Ligand SMILES: Nc1ncnc2c1ncn2[C@@H]1O[C@H](COP(=O)(O)OP(=O)(O)O)[C@@H](O)[C@H]1O
């Protein structure tokens with residue numbers, strides 16, 4: 001069986017990190033599903049569990065085939081270590097907190113799936129304020145970015161406006177289905193033709 005990349009995308013504050021964390025806890029011990037850590041050229045903050053790297057380290061990784069995926073957003077570089085590509089080649093499902101812009105730019109293949117986490121504008125604004133990770137200007141920039149990004153064609157769309165467990169369980173169900181049927185699982189309302 002060939003593995004899959006699953007990019008979990010959506011606007012800032014939709015709950016990508018939270019839903020992924022919930023799913024990772026529920027799938028603890030399931031070796032076929034791997035939740036990728038991100039390398040980001042920014043310092044660590046409460047509420048964002050990533051590996052901080054300098055711009056020089058990021059550039060070095062990029063030119064030495066050290067990154068399976070990379071993109072830039074919000075003034076930072078984001079990278080997924082090349083080791084995860086070996087996990088996909090070995091048949092695992094590797095889940096990435098991804099970028100809508102990056103997913104638009106890559107060629108979505110049989111090995112790539114897109115999960116869209118959504119919430120309405122009011123929830124997004126409330127959650128960014130409650131998270132207190134960004135300055136008011138950075139929050140405004142993140143909210144404004146949503147209007148500039150074309151509609152995302154996703155294999156699975158999860159509305160995260162109720163209990164976190166409801167959204168988390170939908171991601172777990174999707175990942176379990178992806179493990180069994182890697183080529184199916186296309187949501188009807190937002191189907192992507194492969
Ligand atoms: N279903 C939910 N109910 C209540 N709060 C939530 C829910 N999902 C996420 N949050 C909160 O919203 C904020 C943003 O979530 P986060 O996972 O950081 O979003 P993203 O990674 O998409 O930017 C966090 O403070 C998180 O605790």
Ligand SMILES: O=P(O)(O)OC[C@H]1O[C@H](OP(=O)(O)OP(=O)(O)O)[C@H](O)[C@@H]1O
Nearest residue numbers: 010011012013073078097098099100101
């Ligand atoms: O192209 P976009 O879909 O807008 O995504 C841009 C970046 O923002 C998110 O990261 P980050 O953790 O910095 O932000 P977030 O938690 O506020 O979404 C996401 O994981 C991407 O890396």
